[in-house]
Amino acid sequence: xxxxxxxxxxxxxxxxxxxxxxxxxxxxxxxxxxxxxxxxxxxxxxxxxxxxxxxxxxxxxxxxxxxxxxxxxxxxxxxxxxxxxxxxxxxxxxxxxxxxxxxxxxxxxxxxxxxxxxxxxxxxxxxxxxxxxxxxxxxxxxxxxxxxxxxxxxxxxxxxxxxxxxxxxxxxxxxxxxxxxxxxxxxxxxxxxxxxxxxxxxxxxxxxxxxxxxxxxxxxxxxxxxxxxxxxxxxxxxxxxxxxxxxxxxxxxxxxxxxxxxxxxxxxxxxxxxxxxxxxxxxxxxxxxxxxxxxxxxxxxxxxxxxxxxxxxxxxxxxxxxxxxxxxxxxxxxxxxxxxxxxxxxxxxxxxxxxxxxxxxxxxxxxxxxxxxxxxxxxxxxxxxxxxxxxxxxxxxxxxxxxxxxxxxxxxxxxxxxxxxxxxxxxxxxxxxxxxxxxxxxxxxxxxxxxxxxxxxxxxxxxxxxxxxxxxxxxxxxxxxxxx
Amino acid sequence: xxxxxxxxxxxxxxxxxxxxxxxxxxxxxxxxxxxxxxxxxxxxxxxxxxxxxxxxxxxxxxxxxxxxxxxxxxxxxxxxxxxxxxxxxxxxxxxxxxxxxxxxxxxxxxxxxxxxxxxxxxxxxxxxxxxxxxxxxxxxxxxxxxxxxxxxxxxxxxxxxxxxxxxxxxxxxxxxxxxxxxxxxxxxxxxxxxxxxxxxxxxxxxxx
Numbered sequence: 001x002x003x004x005x006x007x008x009x010x011x012x013x014x015x016x017x018x019x020x021x022x023x024x025x026x027x028x029x030x031x032x033x034x035x036x037x038x039x040x041x042x043x044x045x046x047x048x049x050x051x052x053x054x055x056x057x058x059x060x061x062x063x064x065x066x067x068x069x070x071x072x073x074x075x076x077x078x079x080x081x082x083x084x085x086x087x088x089x090x091x092x093x094x095x096x097x098x099x100x101x102x103x104x105x106x107x108x109x110x111x112x113x114x115x116x117x118x119x120x121x122x123x124x125x126x127x128x129x130x131x132x133x134x135x136x137x138x139x140x141x142x143x144x145x146x147x148x149x150x151x152x153x154x155x156x157x158x159x160x161x162x163x164x165x166x167x168x169x170x171x172x173x174x175x176x177x178x179x180x181x182x183x184x185x186x187x188x189x190x191x192x193x194x195x196x197x198x199x200x201x202x203x204x205x206x207x208x209x210x211x212x213x214x215x216x217x218x219x220x221x222x223x224x225x226x227x228x229x230x231x232x233x234x235x236x237x238x239x240x241x242x243x244x245x246x247x248x249x250x251x252x253x254x255x256x257x258x259x260x261x262x263x264x265x266x267x268x269x270x271x272x273x274x275x276x277x278x279x280x281x282x283x284x285x286x287x288x289x290x291x292x293x294x295x296x297x298x299x300x301x302x303x304x305x306x307x308x309x310x311x312x313x314x315x316x317x318x319x320x321x322x323x324x325x326x327x328x329x330x331x332x333x334x335x336x337x338x339x340x341x342x343x344x345x346x347x348x349x350x351x352x353x354x355x356x357x358x359x360x361x362x363x364x365x366x367x368x369x370x371x372x373x374x375x376x377x378x379x380x381x382x383x384x385x386x387x388x389x390x391x392x393x394x395x396x397x398x399x400x401x402x403x404x405x406x407x408x409x410x411x412x413x414x415x416x417x418x419x420x421x422x423x424x425x426x427x428x429x430x431x432x433x434x435x436x437x438x439x440x441x442x443x444x445x446x447x448x449x450x451x452x453x454x455x456x457x458x459x460x461x462x463x464x465x466x467x468x469x470x471x472x473x474x475x476x477x478x479x480x481x482x483x484x
Numbered sequence: 485x486x487x488x489x490x491x492x493x494x495x496x497x498x499x500x501x502x503x504x505x506x507x508x509x510x511x512x513x514x515x516x517x518x519x520x521x522x523x524x525x526x527x528x529x530x531x532x533x534x535x536x537x538x539x540x541x542x543x544x545x546x547x548x549x550x551x552x553x554x555x556x557x558x559x560x561x562x563x564x565x566x567x568x569x570x571x572x573x574x575x576x577x578x579x580x581x582x583x584x585x586x587x588x589x590x591x592x593x594x595x596x597x598x599x600x601x602x603x604x605x606x607x608x609x610x611x612x613x614x615x616x617x618x619x620x621x622x623x624x625x626x627x628x629x630x631x632x633x634x635x636x637x638x639x640x641x642x643x644x645x646x647x648x649x650x651x652x653x654x655x656x657x658x659x660x661x662x663x664x665x666x667x668x669x670x671x672x673x674x675x676x677x678x679x680x681x682x683x684x685x686x687x688x689x690x691x692x
Contacts, residue, residue, distance in 0.1 A: 035544055426538050435539040435611040442608070 026333040030326060031400060034429040036279040042398040044316070044325030044369030045350060047335030049362040051092045061086070061358040066165070066295075068119045069344040069351060075360070076119050077353070078126065083111040085124065087139075090346065092360075098124075098141045109135070109143060116165035116177070125174060127163035134163050134176055134188075147174070150194030156181065165237050169244045177238065182231045184267070185238065199246055199263040201232035204253060235261075237295040239304075245270075247304055249293035256281075259293055260306055260317065271321040277308055297343045297350070301377055305343050305350055312337040314352060314363070318376050322403070325369060328352065335361060348373075368397045375407060384411035402428045413437050418444060489514035496590055500631045504638035508583060515582055518589025525592055526557040528599045537606035540614065560658075561588055567657030568636075571650060577640035587639055591632035598624030 029043040053060045062081025069075050073090025085098040101109040116127035123144065124137050136145035149161035162179040169175070172190030175198060184200035203209060209230050216224050238248040246263045253259050262271040277291025292310045299305070302319040312330035317323055329336040338356040345351070348370070350363040365373060371394050378387035388411035391404040398404075405428030412421035413433065418441040425434035446453075492512060496503030507513045530553055533543045565588050569581045579587075598621050609617060637647050 035547075431539045432611065438539065439610040439612075442610070 024334060026331060026335050027327060027329040031323065031402075032279055033400075033402070036275075038280055039400050041325075041400050042368045043327065043366055044372060045314070045327040045363040046366050047361055048349075048364045050334055051360045051362070052358060053086075063355055064341070064353055064358060065114065065355065066116045066342045067344055067351070067353050067360070068117050069346045070119055073346050075351075076117055076124065077360075078114050078117040080114055083114065085111075085117065085126065096139075098137075098139075101135060101137050101141045101143050103143050103146070111135075116163065118167045120168045120172075123168075125166050125168055127166040127176060129162055129164065129179075132161045132163075134166060134174065136174075136192075145192050147176070147188055147192050150186070150188075152194045154196070155186070155194060156183075167238060167240045167246075169240055170242070171244075175238070175240075175246070177235070180234070182234045185235075199235075199238075199248060199261075199267045201235055201248075201250055201253070201258070201261070202269075203230050203232050204257065236293060239296045239298045241298050241302055242300065247296050247298050249296045249306055251292045251294065252290055256290065259291070260296065260304065260321070262304075262321065274321060276306065276317070276321075276323075277315060278311065278313070294340065295342045297345050299345045301380075303373070303376075305345060307340050307343040307352065309340055312340055314343060314350065318403075319380050324372065324376065324403075327363060332357075335363070337361070368394065371397075372401070372404075376403065379403075379407050379410070384414050387411065402430075404428070406430045406433065409433060409437070413440075486514070488512070489517050493517065493590055493593065496635075497593065497627075497631065500591075500634040501638065504587070504635045507586075508579075508639050513583070513586040513590075515585055515589075518586045521589045521593050521596055522558055522561050525561065525596045525599075526554055528596055528603070529553055529557050532599050532603045536603050537609070539611060540606050540609075540617075561592070563658050563661050564588060564654060567661055568650070568654045571653045571657055572640055575646065575650060575653075577642065577650070579639040583639045587632065587635035591628050591635055593628070594624045594631070595628040 025043055025046050027043070029041040030038045031041040033039050061077065061079050063079070064077055065080040066078045067075055074095070075086075075088040075090075075092070077086040077088065079086050079097075082099075087095040087097070089095055099110070101111070103109050111126060111128050112130035113128075114126050115129040118125040122139060124139065126135050126137070128135055132148065134147040135143050136147075137143045149155070159178075159180050163176045164179055165177040167175050173195070174188040174190075174192075175185040176188065177185045181197070182200065184197040187195045187198045189195055212227055212230070216227060219227075233250050233253055235248040235250045238246050240246050244265055248261045248263060250259045250261075256275050256277075257273045258269065258271075258276075260271065260276045261269040264270055277293065278289075282289040289310050291308045291313075293306050294309045295307045297305045297307075303324070304317040304319075306315045306317065307313075308315065312328050313326050314328045315323060316325040316327075327335075328340075330338070332338070337352060337354045339354060340352050341355045342353040343350065344353075348365055352361045352363070353359075354361065371390050375387045375390035375394060378384075378390070384407065387407050391407040391411075394401060395404045395408075405424045407428075409421040409424030409428055409430065410433065412418075412424065413436070418437045421437045422434055422441060425431075425437055489512070492503065492507060496507070530550065533541075533548055533553070534545070536543075565581070565584050568588075569579075569584050571577075572579060572584070601624075602617050602621055605620075606617060633647065636642065636650065637644070640647070640650065642650060
């Protein structure tokens with residue numbers, strides 16, 4: 001009887017385990033160790049819903065290119081296949097569609113293969129790719145401003161004005177990413193006048209670049225023109241923080257470094273030249289699978305989501321530029337994509353737009369992910385003591401999370417527990433912090449043992465001095481005897 | 485190895501010119517002591533990789549290959565000795581291989597001790613004190629180099645110019661030897677593959 005009961009209990013336990021482990025998440029989490037080798041990690045974000053459009057919307061989305069999510073959760077979706085803008089509320093109920101815009105003179109204007117959308121202060125900004133213009137319209141579809149190719153000496157004469165992505169800063173300046181313009185994004189002021197280029201990538205000095213530079217010094221002008229020119233790679237997308245700092249992503253850079261950049265209003269990159277995305281490049285059938293960033297989205301706390309179209313993954317970076325989570329993938333399941341094109345955030349949700357699946361996938365942090373992000377937020381703010389408890393619970397779920405060890409270490413360091421913090425910094429592979437903690441620990445030890453060291457030293461000093469004096473006296477005596 | 489040899493090593497460390505002169509004149513010196521020092525070079529390098537303080541230690545324990553460490557320390561010195569001896573016989577140097585072996589071993593002593601000292605002292609140093617460690621290591625390397633230079637000058641009875649040429653030649657000779665080693669390994673690999681395939685063929689044909 002007892003045995004049967006035990007068996008039944010075991011069966012029950014096992015079945016419930018099976019149920020809970022058959023979670024719907026179609027991908028596994030990972031992070032990187034200090035040698036940039038992938039190590040398993042707990043999943044931080046899980047897919048909660050997939051939206052294919054509202055029932056009121058007679059057709060489904062048709063090849064959607066870009067979306068913008070306002071602070072209240074209103075979704076502005078650029079439905080490029082049908083050349084319209086679809087506005088949905090935060091429950092994904094249809095508010096309206098804008099199929100036709102009207103120009104100030106009353107004539108109609110329809111989009112043609114638009115690529116980018118941005119909304120600020122009730123104005124919709126659309127990068128209209130095939131019409132070679134940017135339109136600024138209100139929510140009713142009345143166009144307030146239309147930008148075309150600027151007739152300016154700085155702007156390249158021979159290139160077409162094909163806007164791809166667009167964003168607007170708090171001053172109303174419009175940043176337009178134009179196809180083939182490597183100088184950066186074109187900046188227009190609120191009146192529509194072209195000002196300047198902003199935030200171009202830099203040419204990364206690879207060996208080839210340096211060799212060609214050497215040859216160009218030697219060769220004549222004519223010969224020099226035969227050598228290819230090196231220009232920076234154009235970035236593929238960008239997003240703006242509330243302080244008007246811009247995050248940009250590049251699909252593929254030389255050596256794969258600096259693909260994600262954090263640009264200040266002066267146009268300088270503030271992030272270090274780390275490699276981003278997948279650090280281990282996969283090869284399959286003579287094809288490499290480099291990370292190819294297509295869009296970025298920044299949260300209110302300056303956490304960055306970067307979307308990779310090669311493997312359909314979303315990478316989450318903390319404000320310092322270190323990777324936190326990876327989620328998503330490429331397949332036909334819920335939570336994976338076929339051809340992701342845009343990512344944006346709303347609250348703690350992340351929304352990913354898929355052009356081929358014609359869907360918006362909503363991700364929400366798992367319980368573990370919520371804790372990690374909260375702890376990181378506290379950690380970045382310098383609130384180490386508060387984050388320590390969270391880190392400790394997080395470590396129980398994922399002992400591979402280096403940041404957690406460093407977080408605990410820093411909390412201990414700032415509360416004066418230097419010796420204990422050293423062990424955590426070692427686990428977290430943070431050499432600089434470990435060195436700092438060791439310095440404090442060493443000076444504490446020295447301070448504690450200073451009386452002993454000092455007394456031993458002074459005793460030794462006194463003994464040697466007295467020995468020397470005694471010896472001198474003796475030699476004087478012998479010397480005297482010798483002389484006498 | 486006698487007590488005298490250790491005493492002589494101490495003398496050579498401070499007075500390499502006179503020390504090596506009297507050693508080669510009296511045909512003293514201990515190849516065994518030299519062997520111990522060169523072995524320590526290998527052992528201390530391993531020890532350094534394992535137990536250098538965390539903040540300086542960028543070696544991955546998972547990727548450490550003891551055989552490769554052996555090749556890059558002990559085996560490298562052996563190749564250098566062979567190359568130097570081969571060259572000096574062509575360029576009428578006066579040293580026997582035993583003497584060259586002793587010079588190599590003795591002159592490595594400060595450097596080997598430097599590795600050990602760095603490994604131990606690193607546990608008392610922070611990042612900012614790393615300069616102290618690197619200056620110490622540089623000092624040890626220069627000391628070793630000086631001993632080697634005077635040792636070679638003495639045992640080979642070369643002029644300074646010829647000594648320099650001999651050293652450069654030794655490096656080139658080492659490269660040549662390594663190249664030949666690689667070639668030999670590759671050729672033997674091919675040969676064994678060839679023999680294995682023949683054996684396989686015969687086995688299959690006779691069994692079938």
